Amino acid sequence: MNSKKKVSIAVVRRLPRYYRYLSDLLELDITRISSKELSARMGITASQIRQDLNCFGGFGQQGYGYNVESLFNEIGNILGLNNKFQMIIIGAGHMGQALANYSNFEKRGYKLVGIFDVDPGLIGKKIKNIEIEHYDKLEEFVKHHRVDVAILSVPYDRTRMVADKVASLGIKGLWNFSPMDLKIPYDVVIENVHLSDSLMVLGYRLNEKFKCKKNK
Protein backbone atom coordinates (compact mmCIF):
# COMPACT_ATOMS: atom_id res chain seq x y z
CA MET A 1 0.00 0.00 0.00
CA ASN A 2 0.97 3.57 -0.27
CA SER A 3 2.60 5.44 2.57
CA LYS A 4 3.45 2.67 5.01
CA LYS A 5 7.01 3.83 5.25
CA LYS A 6 9.57 5.69 3.25
CA VAL A 7 10.64 4.02 0.05
CA SER A 8 14.39 3.75 -0.17
CA ILE A 9 16.18 5.87 -2.75
CA ALA A 10 17.67 2.74 -4.29
CA VAL A 11 14.16 1.62 -5.21
CA VAL A 12 13.19 5.05 -6.50
CA ARG A 13 16.23 5.20 -8.76
CA ARG A 14 15.15 1.95 -10.37
CA LEU A 15 11.70 3.24 -11.26
CA PRO A 16 12.75 5.15 -14.39
CA ARG A 17 14.44 2.00 -15.55
CA TYR A 18 11.27 -0.06 -15.14
CA TYR A 19 9.44 2.69 -16.93
CA ARG A 20 11.79 2.47 -19.90
CA TYR A 21 11.55 -1.29 -20.16
CA LEU A 22 7.78 -1.16 -19.98
CA SER A 23 7.77 1.47 -22.68
CA ASP A 24 9.79 -0.90 -24.87
CA LEU A 25 7.33 -3.71 -24.17
CA LEU A 26 4.46 -1.47 -25.19
CA GLU A 27 6.25 -0.73 -28.45
CA LEU A 28 6.50 -4.47 -29.00
CA ASP A 29 2.75 -4.84 -28.40
CA ILE A 30 3.33 -7.09 -25.43
CA THR A 31 0.33 -6.78 -23.15
CA ARG A 32 1.31 -8.82 -20.12
CA ILE A 33 4.56 -9.69 -18.44
CA SER A 34 5.56 -11.71 -15.41
CA SER A 35 8.21 -10.57 -13.00
CA LYS A 36 10.23 -13.55 -14.20
CA GLU A 37 10.18 -12.53 -17.85
CA LEU A 38 10.91 -8.92 -16.97
CA SER A 39 13.76 -9.98 -14.74
CA ALA A 40 15.32 -11.88 -17.63
CA ARG A 41 15.11 -8.80 -19.85
CA MET A 42 16.43 -6.40 -17.27
CA GLY A 43 19.06 -8.59 -15.72
CA ILE A 44 17.80 -8.26 -12.17
CA THR A 45 15.96 -10.76 -9.99
CA ALA A 46 12.22 -11.27 -10.17
CA SER A 47 12.17 -10.94 -6.40
CA GLN A 48 13.57 -7.46 -6.62
CA ILE A 49 11.00 -6.43 -9.18
CA ARG A 50 8.13 -7.68 -7.04
CA GLN A 51 9.57 -6.12 -3.91
CA ASP A 52 10.13 -2.81 -5.65
CA LEU A 53 6.66 -2.61 -7.13
CA ASN A 54 5.02 -3.62 -3.90
CA CYS A 55 6.43 -0.54 -2.23
CA PHE A 56 3.81 1.33 -4.18
CA GLY A 57 0.96 -1.10 -4.54
CA GLY A 58 -0.13 -4.51 -5.71
CA PHE A 59 -0.10 -3.92 -9.43
CA GLY A 60 0.04 -7.55 -10.45
CA GLN A 61 -2.32 -10.46 -10.46
CA GLN A 62 -1.48 -13.92 -9.25
CA GLY A 63 -1.18 -16.44 -12.03
CA TYR A 64 -1.14 -13.70 -14.64
CA GLY A 65 1.64 -11.25 -13.97
CA TYR A 66 1.42 -7.58 -14.76
CA ASN A 67 -0.51 -5.77 -17.42
CA VAL A 68 2.17 -3.84 -19.26
CA GLU A 69 0.15 -0.77 -20.10
CA SER A 70 -1.38 -0.36 -16.69
CA LEU A 71 1.94 -0.90 -14.92
CA PHE A 72 3.55 1.59 -17.27
CA ASN A 73 0.91 4.14 -16.38
CA GLU A 74 1.16 3.42 -12.66
CA ILE A 75 4.90 3.98 -12.64
CA GLY A 76 4.46 7.11 -14.71
CA ASN A 77 2.08 8.36 -12.04
CA ILE A 78 4.42 7.47 -9.23
CA LEU A 79 7.19 9.39 -10.98
CA GLY A 80 4.80 12.31 -11.35
CA LEU A 81 5.08 12.55 -15.10
CA ASN A 82 1.64 14.09 -15.18
CA ASN A 83 2.91 17.01 -13.15
CA LYS A 84 3.55 20.32 -14.81
CA PHE A 85 6.55 21.57 -12.96
CA GLN A 86 7.57 24.94 -14.29
CA MET A 87 11.28 25.10 -14.83
CA ILE A 88 13.94 27.66 -15.63
CA ILE A 89 17.51 27.30 -16.79
CA ILE A 90 20.18 29.39 -15.17
CA GLY A 91 23.34 29.56 -17.21
CA ALA A 92 22.91 29.42 -20.97
CA GLY A 93 26.40 28.25 -21.88
CA HIS A 94 26.93 25.19 -23.99
CA MET A 95 25.38 22.84 -21.46
CA GLY A 96 22.52 25.18 -20.62
CA GLN A 97 21.64 25.57 -24.27
CA ALA A 98 21.87 21.85 -24.91
CA LEU A 99 19.46 21.29 -22.04
CA ALA A 100 17.13 24.00 -23.31
CA ASN A 101 16.96 22.13 -26.58
CA TYR A 102 16.25 18.88 -24.82
CA SER A 103 12.84 17.93 -26.08
CA ASN A 104 11.57 15.49 -23.51
CA PHE A 105 10.86 17.79 -20.60
CA GLU A 106 7.13 17.80 -21.28
CA LYS A 107 6.98 14.03 -21.27
CA ARG A 108 8.68 13.98 -17.91
CA GLY A 109 6.34 16.47 -16.26
CA TYR A 110 8.33 19.66 -16.78
CA LYS A 111 7.77 22.83 -18.74
CA LEU A 112 10.58 25.20 -19.56
CA VAL A 113 9.45 28.76 -18.86
CA GLY A 114 12.62 30.83 -18.66
CA ILE A 115 16.34 30.97 -19.40
CA PHE A 116 18.80 33.28 -17.68
CA ASP A 117 22.42 34.26 -18.15
CA VAL A 118 24.73 37.18 -17.54
CA ASP A 119 26.45 37.28 -20.93
CA PRO A 120 25.17 40.30 -22.90
CA GLY A 121 25.91 38.38 -26.08
CA LEU A 122 23.28 35.83 -25.14
CA ILE A 123 20.50 38.02 -23.78
CA GLY A 124 17.63 38.17 -26.22
CA LYS A 125 18.59 35.00 -28.06
CA LYS A 126 15.66 32.66 -28.40
CA ILE A 127 15.76 28.95 -27.72
CA LYS A 128 12.63 26.88 -28.08
CA ASN A 129 10.74 30.17 -28.32
CA ILE A 130 12.05 31.35 -24.97
CA GLU A 131 14.14 34.46 -24.83
CA ILE A 132 17.26 34.39 -22.71
CA GLU A 133 16.95 37.06 -20.04
CA HIS A 134 19.53 38.68 -17.85
CA TYR A 135 20.11 37.02 -14.53
CA ASP A 136 19.30 40.32 -12.83
CA LYS A 137 15.72 39.89 -13.96
CA LEU A 138 15.34 36.55 -12.21
CA GLU A 139 13.84 37.90 -9.01
CA GLU A 140 11.26 39.94 -10.91
CA PHE A 141 10.47 36.93 -13.08
CA VAL A 142 9.83 34.70 -10.11
CA LYS A 143 7.38 37.24 -8.72
CA HIS A 144 5.20 36.88 -11.77
CA HIS A 145 5.61 33.23 -12.66
CA ARG A 146 5.42 30.07 -10.69
CA VAL A 147 8.83 28.41 -10.86
CA ASP A 148 9.19 24.97 -9.31
CA VAL A 149 12.57 23.86 -10.56
CA ALA A 150 15.80 25.51 -11.65
CA ILE A 151 18.45 23.91 -13.77
CA LEU A 152 21.86 25.07 -12.63
CA SER A 153 24.39 25.16 -15.43
CA VAL A 154 26.56 28.06 -14.38
CA PRO A 155 30.35 28.14 -14.02
CA TYR A 156 31.77 26.44 -10.98
CA ASP A 157 32.58 29.57 -9.01
CA ARG A 158 29.10 31.03 -9.38
CA THR A 159 27.24 27.90 -8.40
CA ARG A 160 27.03 28.44 -4.68
CA MET A 161 25.80 32.00 -4.97
CA VAL A 162 23.23 31.21 -7.62
CA ALA A 163 21.98 28.16 -5.74
CA ASP A 164 21.45 30.20 -2.59
CA LYS A 165 19.66 32.90 -4.54
CA VAL A 166 17.39 30.44 -6.26
CA ALA A 167 16.53 28.71 -3.01
CA SER A 168 15.86 32.00 -1.26
CA LEU A 169 13.35 32.84 -3.98
CA GLY A 170 11.38 29.76 -2.98
CA ILE A 171 12.26 27.48 -5.85
CA LYS A 172 11.90 23.95 -4.52
CA GLY A 173 13.87 21.80 -6.92
CA LEU A 174 17.41 22.08 -8.23
CA TRP A 175 18.87 20.07 -11.07
CA ASN A 176 22.53 20.76 -10.51
CA PHE A 177 25.12 20.32 -13.24
CA SER A 178 28.02 21.79 -11.31
CA PRO A 179 30.63 19.44 -9.91
CA MET A 180 29.80 20.60 -6.43
CA ASP A 181 27.67 19.30 -3.60
CA LEU A 182 25.30 22.06 -2.64
CA LYS A 183 24.44 22.78 0.93
CA ILE A 184 21.49 25.04 1.16
CA PRO A 185 19.78 26.40 4.25
CA TYR A 186 16.39 26.04 2.65
CA ASP A 187 14.05 23.18 2.06
CA VAL A 188 15.08 22.23 -1.43
CA VAL A 189 15.36 18.98 -3.35
CA ILE A 190 18.65 18.75 -5.16
CA GLU A 191 19.38 16.26 -7.88
CA ASN A 192 23.00 16.29 -8.97
CA VAL A 193 24.34 15.40 -12.38
CA HIS A 194 28.05 15.20 -11.77
CA LEU A 195 29.29 14.53 -15.28
CA SER A 196 32.91 14.71 -14.36
CA ASP A 197 32.41 12.24 -11.52
CA SER A 198 30.88 9.87 -14.00
CA LEU A 199 33.82 10.31 -16.33
CA MET A 200 36.30 9.60 -13.56
CA VAL A 201 34.44 6.45 -12.60
CA LEU A 202 34.57 5.36 -16.23
CA GLY A 203 38.32 5.87 -16.13
CA TYR A 204 38.65 3.83 -12.98
CA ARG A 205 36.58 1.00 -14.37
CA LEU A 206 38.56 0.97 -17.62
CA ASN A 207 41.83 0.75 -15.74
CA GLU A 208 40.39 -1.96 -13.56
CA LYS A 209 39.08 -4.06 -16.42
CA PHE A 210 42.08 -3.76 -18.67
CA LYS A 211 44.80 -3.90 -16.08
CA CYS A 212 47.50 -4.56 -18.67
CA LYS A 213 48.80 -1.00 -18.45
CA LYS A 214 48.36 1.20 -21.47
CA ASN A 215 51.29 3.13 -22.81
CA LYS A 216 50.53 6.67 -21.89
Add this chain to the structure above:
Amino acid sequence: MNSKKKVSIAVVRRLPRYYRYLSDLLELDITRISSKELSARMGITASQIRQDLNCFGGFGQQGYGYNVESLFNEIGNILGLNNKFQMIIIGAGHMGQALANYSNFEKRGYKLVGIFDVDPGLIGKKIKNIEIEHYDKLEEFVKHHRVDVAILSVPYDRTRMVADKVASLGIKGLWNFSPMDLKIPYDVVIENVHLSDSLMVLGYRLNEKFKCKKNK
Protein backbone atom coordinates in the same frame (compact mmCIF):
# COMPACT_ATOMS: atom_id res chain seq x y z
CA MET B 1 46.81 -2.87 -0.07
CA ASN B 2 46.01 -2.98 -3.70
CA SER B 3 44.26 -5.96 -5.22
CA LYS B 4 43.14 -7.98 -2.22
CA LYS B 5 39.65 -8.18 -3.57
CA LYS B 6 37.32 -6.22 -5.76
CA VAL B 7 36.39 -2.80 -4.47
CA SER B 8 32.64 -2.32 -4.50
CA ILE B 9 31.19 0.12 -6.98
CA ALA B 10 29.63 2.09 -4.12
CA VAL B 11 33.10 2.89 -2.86
CA VAL B 12 34.38 3.77 -6.32
CA ARG B 13 31.53 6.18 -6.90
CA ARG B 14 32.50 8.03 -3.75
CA LEU B 15 36.07 8.57 -4.88
CA PRO B 16 35.38 11.55 -7.14
CA ARG B 17 33.57 13.13 -4.24
CA TYR B 18 36.57 12.72 -1.95
CA TYR B 19 38.68 14.12 -4.72
CA ARG B 20 36.53 17.23 -4.95
CA TYR B 21 36.56 17.84 -1.23
CA LEU B 22 40.31 17.41 -1.08
CA SER B 23 40.68 19.83 -3.94
CA ASP B 24 38.66 22.36 -1.95
CA LEU B 25 40.89 21.81 1.08
CA LEU B 26 43.97 22.41 -1.04
CA GLU B 27 42.43 25.68 -2.21
CA LEU B 28 41.99 26.63 1.43
CA ASP B 29 45.65 25.83 2.12
CA ILE B 30 44.73 23.14 4.60
CA THR B 31 47.60 20.66 4.71
CA ARG B 32 46.30 17.92 6.96
CA ILE B 33 42.87 16.54 7.78
CA SER B 34 41.54 13.79 10.00
CA SER B 35 38.81 11.44 8.92
CA LYS B 36 36.70 13.06 11.62
CA GLU B 37 37.07 16.58 10.25
CA LEU B 38 36.50 15.40 6.71
CA SER B 39 33.44 13.47 7.77
CA ALA B 40 31.97 16.63 9.27
CA ARG B 41 32.53 18.51 6.02
CA MET B 42 31.18 15.79 3.78
CA GLY B 43 28.33 14.64 5.93
CA ILE B 44 29.36 11.00 6.02
CA THR B 45 30.88 8.97 8.85
CA ALA B 46 34.57 8.97 9.61
CA SER B 47 34.39 5.19 9.63
CA GLN B 48 33.22 5.15 6.07
CA ILE B 49 36.03 7.43 4.96
CA ARG B 50 38.66 5.25 6.61
CA GLN B 51 37.10 2.07 5.27
CA ASP B 52 36.87 3.50 1.77
CA LEU B 53 40.44 4.74 1.68
CA ASN B 54 41.78 1.51 3.09
CA CYS B 55 40.45 -0.36 0.10
CA PHE B 56 43.31 1.24 -1.77
CA GLY B 57 46.03 1.64 0.82
CA GLY B 58 46.99 3.08 4.15
CA PHE B 59 47.26 6.72 3.22
CA GLY B 60 46.96 8.09 6.72
CA GLN B 61 49.13 8.25 9.76
CA GLN B 62 48.00 7.43 13.28
CA GLY B 63 47.75 10.47 15.48
CA TYR B 64 48.05 12.80 12.51
CA GLY B 65 45.39 12.07 9.95
CA TYR B 66 45.89 12.46 6.24
CA ASN B 67 48.11 14.80 4.31
CA VAL B 68 45.68 16.61 2.04
CA GLU B 69 47.94 17.01 -0.94
CA SER B 70 49.25 13.49 -0.93
CA LEU B 71 45.79 11.99 -0.44
CA PHE B 72 44.51 14.18 -3.25
CA ASN B 73 47.22 12.86 -5.52
CA GLU B 74 46.68 9.27 -4.46
CA ILE B 75 42.98 9.43 -5.27
CA GLY B 76 43.75 11.14 -8.55
CA ASN B 77 46.01 8.21 -9.37
CA ILE B 78 43.44 5.65 -8.36
CA LEU B 79 40.93 7.38 -10.63
CA GLY B 80 43.49 7.28 -13.41
CA LEU B 81 43.50 11.02 -14.02
CA ASN B 82 47.05 10.71 -15.31
CA ASN B 83 45.84 8.47 -18.12
CA LYS B 84 45.54 9.82 -21.59
CA PHE B 85 42.49 8.05 -22.87
CA GLN B 86 41.80 9.08 -26.41
CA MET B 87 38.15 9.85 -26.88
CA ILE B 88 35.72 10.54 -29.69
CA ILE B 89 32.22 11.96 -29.69
CA ILE B 90 29.58 10.31 -31.81
CA GLY B 91 26.60 12.53 -32.39
CA ALA B 92 27.29 16.25 -32.59
CA GLY B 93 23.81 17.49 -31.76
CA HIS B 94 23.22 19.94 -28.95
CA MET B 95 24.43 17.57 -26.28
CA GLY B 96 27.37 16.31 -28.30
CA GLN B 97 28.53 19.84 -29.00
CA ALA B 98 28.12 20.87 -25.39
CA LEU B 99 30.27 17.92 -24.38
CA ALA B 100 32.85 18.76 -27.03
CA ASN B 101 33.13 22.18 -25.49
CA TYR B 102 33.50 20.73 -22.04
CA SER B 103 36.92 21.84 -20.98
CA ASN B 104 37.85 19.47 -18.22
CA PHE B 105 38.50 16.29 -20.16
CA GLU B 106 42.25 16.75 -19.97
CA LYS B 107 42.14 17.11 -16.21
CA ARG B 108 40.23 13.86 -15.97
CA GLY B 109 42.60 11.84 -18.10
CA TYR B 110 40.87 12.14 -21.47
CA LYS B 111 41.78 13.72 -24.76
CA LEU B 112 39.19 14.47 -27.40
CA VAL B 113 40.48 13.34 -30.78
CA GLY B 114 37.45 13.15 -33.04
CA ILE B 115 33.80 14.10 -33.52
CA PHE B 116 31.39 12.31 -35.83
CA ASP B 117 27.88 12.91 -37.09
CA VAL B 118 25.71 12.15 -40.09
CA ASP B 119 24.23 15.62 -40.62
CA PRO B 120 25.84 17.19 -43.73
CA GLY B 121 25.22 20.58 -42.19
CA LEU B 122 27.60 19.75 -39.37
CA ILE B 123 30.41 17.99 -41.25
CA GLY B 124 33.45 20.23 -41.43
CA LYS B 125 32.42 22.43 -38.53
CA LYS B 126 35.22 22.84 -36.03
CA ILE B 127 34.83 22.54 -32.28
CA LYS B 128 37.85 22.92 -30.07
CA ASN B 129 39.94 22.69 -33.19
CA ILE B 130 38.49 19.33 -34.14
CA GLU B 131 36.60 18.99 -37.36
CA ILE B 132 33.34 17.09 -37.32
CA GLU B 133 33.62 14.16 -39.68
CA HIS B 134 31.01 11.97 -41.26
CA TYR B 135 30.08 8.88 -39.30
CA ASP B 136 30.97 6.81 -42.36
CA LYS B 137 34.60 7.74 -41.80
CA LEU B 138 34.64 6.32 -38.28
CA GLU B 139 36.00 2.91 -39.21
CA GLU B 140 38.81 4.42 -41.25
CA PHE B 141 39.58 6.84 -38.41
CA VAL B 142 39.86 4.07 -35.85
CA LYS B 143 42.36 2.27 -38.08
CA HIS B 144 44.72 5.19 -37.87
CA HIS B 145 44.15 6.47 -34.35
CA ARG B 146 44.00 4.83 -31.00
CA VAL B 147 40.51 5.39 -29.61
CA ASP B 148 39.82 4.23 -26.06
CA VAL B 149 36.48 5.81 -25.32
CA ALA B 150 33.46 6.93 -27.30
CA ILE B 151 30.86 9.37 -26.10
CA LEU B 152 27.47 8.34 -27.40
CA SER B 153 25.14 11.27 -27.92
CA VAL B 154 23.10 10.08 -30.85
CA PRO B 155 19.31 9.96 -31.19
CA TYR B 156 17.56 7.21 -29.28
CA ASP B 157 16.82 4.97 -32.24
CA ARG B 158 20.40 4.98 -33.50
CA THR B 159 21.97 4.20 -30.16
CA ARG B 160 21.95 0.43 -30.31
CA MET B 161 23.42 0.29 -33.79
CA VAL B 162 26.13 2.82 -33.09
CA ALA B 163 27.03 1.19 -29.79
CA ASP B 164 27.47 -2.18 -31.47
CA LYS B 165 29.55 -0.62 -34.20
CA VAL B 166 31.79 1.17 -31.77
CA ALA B 167 32.30 -1.93 -29.67
CA SER B 168 33.05 -4.04 -32.74
CA LEU B 169 35.80 -1.59 -33.64
CA GLY B 170 37.48 -2.40 -30.38
CA ILE B 171 36.68 0.74 -28.44
CA LYS B 172 36.72 -0.24 -24.79
CA GLY B 173 34.78 2.50 -23.02
CA LEU B 174 31.39 4.00 -23.68
CA TRP B 175 30.01 7.11 -22.07
CA ASN B 176 26.37 6.72 -22.96
CA PHE B 177 23.95 9.65 -22.96
CA SER B 178 21.02 7.77 -24.43
CA PRO B 179 18.17 6.78 -22.15
CA MET B 180 18.82 3.16 -22.91
CA ASP B 181 20.66 0.35 -21.20
CA LEU B 182 23.13 -1.05 -23.66
CA LYS B 183 23.77 -4.74 -23.97
CA ILE B 184 26.85 -5.37 -25.98
CA PRO B 185 28.40 -8.69 -26.92
CA TYR B 186 31.89 -7.27 -26.47
CA ASP B 187 34.08 -6.54 -23.53
CA VAL B 188 33.23 -2.92 -22.99
CA VAL B 189 32.88 -0.67 -19.97
CA ILE B 190 29.71 1.38 -20.16
CA GLU B 191 29.02 4.37 -18.01
CA ASN B 192 25.51 5.68 -18.40
CA VAL B 193 24.35 9.25 -17.94
CA HIS B 194 20.61 8.90 -17.93
CA LEU B 195 19.56 12.53 -17.70
CA SER B 196 15.91 11.84 -18.06
CA ASP B 197 16.05 9.22 -15.29
CA SER B 198 17.60 11.83 -13.06
CA LEU B 199 14.86 14.30 -13.96
CA MET B 200 12.16 11.77 -13.14
CA VAL B 201 13.74 11.02 -9.79
CA LEU B 202 13.80 14.75 -9.08
CA GLY B 203 10.09 14.86 -9.84
CA TYR B 204 9.42 11.94 -7.53
CA ARG B 205 11.38 13.48 -4.70
CA LEU B 206 9.64 16.83 -5.14
CA ASN B 207 6.23 15.21 -4.97
CA GLU B 208 7.32 13.21 -1.97
CA LYS B 209 8.71 16.17 -0.07
CA PHE B 210 5.90 18.56 -0.82
CA LYS B 211 3.00 16.17 -0.60
CA CYS B 212 0.45 18.98 -0.38
CA LYS B 213 -0.62 18.47 -3.97
CA LYS B 214 0.16 21.20 -6.43
CA ASN B 215 -2.55 22.49 -8.72
CA LYS B 216 -1.59 21.18 -12.10
Add this chain to the structure above:
DNA sequence: TAGATTGTTAATCGATTAACAATC
Protein backbone atom coordinates in the same frame (compact mmCIF):
# COMPACT_ATOMS: atom_id res chain seq x y z
C1' DT C 1 55.44 10.20 27.02
C1' DA C 2 50.44 11.25 26.38
C1' DG C 3 47.09 12.34 23.01
C1' DA C 4 45.32 11.70 18.73
C1' DT C 5 43.91 9.15 15.04
C1' DT C 6 44.58 5.54 12.08
C1' DG C 7 43.76 0.67 10.21
C1' DT C 8 41.01 -3.14 11.00
C1' DT C 9 37.93 -6.34 13.20
C1' DA C 10 33.35 -6.92 14.95
C1' DA C 11 28.44 -5.46 15.24
C1' DT C 12 24.63 -3.47 13.06
C1' DC C 13 21.81 -2.15 9.66
C1' DG C 14 19.58 -2.22 5.26
C1' DA C 15 18.95 -4.11 0.83
C1' DT C 16 18.65 -8.13 -2.01
C1' DT C 17 17.31 -12.78 -2.71
C1' DA C 18 14.80 -16.98 -1.66
C1' DA C 19 10.81 -19.33 -0.34
C1' DC C 20 6.12 -20.17 -0.13
C1' DA C 21 1.26 -19.60 1.11
C1' DA C 22 -2.40 -17.01 -1.08
C1' DT C 23 -5.05 -16.57 -5.08
C1' DC C 24 -6.11 -15.50 -9.79
Add this chain to the structure above:
DNA sequence: TAGATTGTTAATCGATTAACAATC
Protein backbone atom coordinates in the same frame (compact mmCIF):
# COMPACT_ATOMS: atom_id res chain seq x y z
C1' DT D 1 -9.65 -27.45 -11.30
C1' DA D 2 -4.53 -27.20 -12.03
C1' DG D 3 -0.91 -24.15 -13.17
C1' DA D 4 1.11 -19.93 -12.78
C1' DT D 5 2.58 -16.10 -10.52
C1' DT D 6 1.87 -12.76 -7.25
C1' DG D 7 2.53 -10.46 -2.52
C1' DT D 8 4.96 -11.05 1.52
C1' DT D 9 7.65 -13.11 5.13
C1' DA D 10 12.07 -15.10 6.20
C1' DA D 11 17.03 -15.83 5.10
C1' DT D 12 21.08 -14.10 3.19
C1' DC D 13 24.24 -11.01 1.75
C1' DG D 14 26.75 -6.80 1.57
C1' DA D 15 27.56 -2.25 3.07
C1' DT D 16 27.81 0.96 6.83
C1' DT D 17 28.91 2.03 11.48
C1' DA D 18 31.07 1.24 15.91
C1' DA D 19 34.79 -0.12 18.65
C1' DC D 20 39.41 -0.54 19.83
C1' DA D 21 44.20 -2.12 19.68
C1' DA D 22 48.16 -0.43 17.15
C1' DT D 23 51.09 3.30 16.49
C1' DC D 24 52.59 7.81 15.10
